[in-house]
Amino acid sequence: MGRNLVTGGMGFLGTWLARELLNNGEEVVIFDMKRELPDSAADLKGKVEIYNGDISNWVHVVEAVKKYNIDCIYHLASMITIASRDDPPAAFRVNIVGTMNVLEAARILGVRDVIFASSGATYGSVINPPPKMVYNDTLQRPDTMYSTTKLCCERLGEQYHRQYGVNFRALRFSMxxxxxxxxxxxxxxxxxxxxxxxxxxxxxxxxxxxxxxxYIYAKDAIQALIGLKNAPESKLRQRVYNVDxxxxxxxxxxxxxxxxxxxxxxxxxxxxxxxxxxxxxxxxxxxDNTVAFEDFxxxxxxxxxxxxxxxxxxxxxxxxx
Ligand SMILES: NC(=O)c1ccc[n+]([C@@H]2O[C@H](COP(=O)([O-])OP(=O)(O)OC[C@H]3O[C@@H](n4cnc5c(N)ncnc54)[C@H](O)[C@@H]3O)[C@@H](O)[C@H]2O)c1
Missing domain, CATH: 3.90.25.10 (UDP-galactose 4-epimerase, domain 1)
Structure with missing residues (x-):
C-alpha cells in the first residue's frame, strides 16, 4: 500500500479523498496551509499525518515529500475562482508555481504518481461559455484567472510526463x-x-x-481520482480526463x-x-464520460x-x- 501526500487535504475534496484512502488501507499525509483539520474532518484526527506548509514554497514541498517518503501526490491545493480573481499574483504562485513544485519534486525525488485536480472551468465560462456537451477534445478557452492557471498546470503536467517521465494524470471536474x-x-x-x-x-x-x-458528487470525484491513479498505464490514451x-x-x-x-x-x-x-x-x-469509462x-x-x-x-x- 502506498504513502500518499494529499495537498489541499484539509479542503472539501481533500478530506473526502483522505477518508477514502484510509478506508482502502493506505497511509495519508495531508499537506495544507491550514493548521487544523476542519470540524467536517474530525474523524481523520490521529489517522493522518499533517504537514503544515505552503505549496508555493519549494522547500516545504521537497521537505514533505522527503520526510514522508511519498509514493503518490494527489495535488488538490489551489486557490479557487473568486480568490484567484481577487488576487491574481497569489493565484499564479499557489496554482502554477505550486504545481511546478509538485512536478519538480516528483521528478527529482522519483515520486511514482502525480494525480492532479483540474476543472471544467478550463472550457470557458463568463466570456466564452462552453457548449452544452463537452468532450475531452473540445477546445479549452479559459477566461478567468482560476481556469487559466488550471489549464497551464495541465500543460505543465503533460510536459513533465512527456519529457521527464513523471506519471502525471489529471481529472477535470464539473461542480x-x-x-x-x-x-x-x-x-x-x-x-x-x-x-x-x-x-x-x-x-x-x-x-x-x-x-x-x-454536477459531480464528492464520492464520485474521489472514486475517479483513485480509479485514474490505479489504472494500468497501457489503458490510458491521454493524461487529462473529463468526469462528471x-x-x-x-x-x-x-x-x-x-x-x-x-x-x-x-x-x-x-x-x-x-x-x-x-x-x-x-x-x-x-x-461526455465515455473516454474515462473506457480507459479507467x-x-x-x-x-x-x-x-x-x-x-x-x-x-x-x-x-x-
Ligand atoms: N469543488 C469543486 O467544485 C471543484 C471543481 C473542479 C475542480 N476542483 C479542484 O479540486 C481541488 C480541491 O477543491 P476543493 O473544492 O476541495 O477546494 P478547497 O478550497 O475546499 O480546498 C483547497 C485546499 O487547498 C489549501 N490551500 C490553498 N492554498 C494553499 C497553499 N498555498 N498551500 C497549501 N495549501 C493550500 C486550502 O487551505 C484548502 O484546504 C482544487 O484544486 C480545485 O481547483 C474543485
Missing part, C-alpha cells in the same frame, strides 16, 4: 457537491440546498432555479430534498445580476436521487462544516 463544501454566494447553492435543510436550517438560494448545472455525474437544476434538486425532508424551508431569491448569470452559465454543461472504468455511482439521499446522511453524521 463538485457534498457534505463539507463551503456554502459561498456564487457557487454554494448546489450544496446549500441540501446541507442546510439536513441540519434543520432554512436556506435561500440566489442562483437561477431553472438553469441546469453539471449528471445535470439538474435547483428546482429539481429541491423536489428530491423535499421527498426526504418534507418540512425543508428553502426559498428562491433569484439574483438576476450579470455576475450571477455568468457564473450560473459557466457550470451549465454536460461532460469511471462511471458515476450517484445520480440525483442517490446523491441527495447520501448527502443528507453524511451531513447528519457530522461530515459538514
Amino acid at each position: 463538485a457537491v457534498g457534505a463539507g463544501r463551503p456554502i459561498t454566494y456564487f457557487f454554494g447553492d448546489w450544496s446549500g440546498v441540501i446541507t442546510m435543510p439536513a441540519q434543520g436550517k432554512p436556506y435561500t438560494t440566489h442562483s437561477n432555479p431553472l438553469i441546469s448545472c453539471g 455525474g449528471f445535470m439538474a437544476n435547483l428546482t429539481e434538486v429541491v423536489e428530491v430534498v423535499k421527498k426526504h425532508i418534507p418540512d425543508a424551508q428553502i426559498t428562491f431569491d433569484w439574483d438576476k445580476s450579470e455576475e450571477m448569470k455568468a457564473f450560473n452559465n459557466a457550470n451549465s454543461f454536460k461532460f 472504468g469511471y462511471q458515476p455511482r450517484y445520480l440525483l436521487n442517490e446523491m441527495v439521499e447520501d448527502f443528507i446522511n453524511e451531513v447528519r453524521k457530522g461530515n459538514t462544516s
Whole structure:
C-alpha cells in the first residue's frame, strides 16, 4: 500500500479523498496551509499525518515529500475562482508555481504518481461559455484567472510526463457537491440546498432555479481520482480526463430534498445580476464520460436521487462544516 501526500487535504475534496484512502488501507499525509483539520474532518484526527506548509514554497514541498517518503501526490491545493480573481499574483504562485513544485519534486525525488485536480472551468465560462456537451477534445478557452492557471498546470503536467517521465494524470471536474463544501454566494447553492435543510436550517438560494448545472458528487470525484491513479498505464490514451455525474437544476434538486425532508424551508431569491448569470452559465454543461469509462472504468455511482439521499446522511453524521 502506498504513502500518499494529499495537498489541499484539509479542503472539501481533500478530506473526502483522505477518508477514502484510509478506508482502502493506505497511509495519508495531508499537506495544507491550514493548521487544523476542519470540524467536517474530525474523524481523520490521529489517522493522518499533517504537514503544515505552503505549496508555493519549494522547500516545504521537497521537505514533505522527503520526510514522508511519498509514493503518490494527489495535488488538490489551489486557490479557487473568486480568490484567484481577487488576487491574481497569489493565484499564479499557489496554482502554477505550486504545481511546478509538485512536478519538480516528483521528478527529482522519483515520486511514482502525480494525480492532479483540474476543472471544467478550463472550457470557458463568463466570456466564452462552453457548449452544452463537452468532450475531452473540445477546445479549452479559459477566461478567468482560476481556469487559466488550471489549464497551464495541465500543460505543465503533460510536459513533465512527456519529457521527464513523471506519471502525471489529471481529472477535470464539473461542480463538485457534498457534505463539507463551503456554502459561498456564487457557487454554494448546489450544496446549500441540501446541507442546510439536513441540519434543520432554512436556506435561500440566489442562483437561477431553472438553469441546469453539471454536477459531480464528492464520492464520485474521489472514486475517479483513485480509479485514474490505479489504472494500468497501457489503458490510458491521454493524461487529462473529463468526469462528471449528471445535470439538474435547483428546482429539481429541491423536489428530491423535499421527498426526504418534507418540512425543508428553502426559498428562491433569484439574483438576476450579470455576475450571477455568468457564473450560473459557466457550470451549465454536460461532460461526455465515455473516454474515462473506457480507459479507467469511471462511471458515476450517484445520480440525483442517490446523491441527495447520501448527502443528507453524511451531513447528519457530522461530515459538514
Ligand atoms: N469543488 C469543486 O467544485 C471543484 C471543481 C473542479 C475542480 N476542483 C479542484 O479540486 C481541488 C480541491 O477543491 P476543493 O473544492 O476541495 O477546494 P478547497 O478550497 O475546499 O480546498 C483547497 C485546499 O487547498 C489549501 N490551500 C490553498 N492554498 C494553499 C497553499 N498555498 N498551500 C497549501 N495549501 C493550500 C486550502 O487551505 C484548502 O484546504 C482544487 O484544486 C480545485 O481547483 C474543485
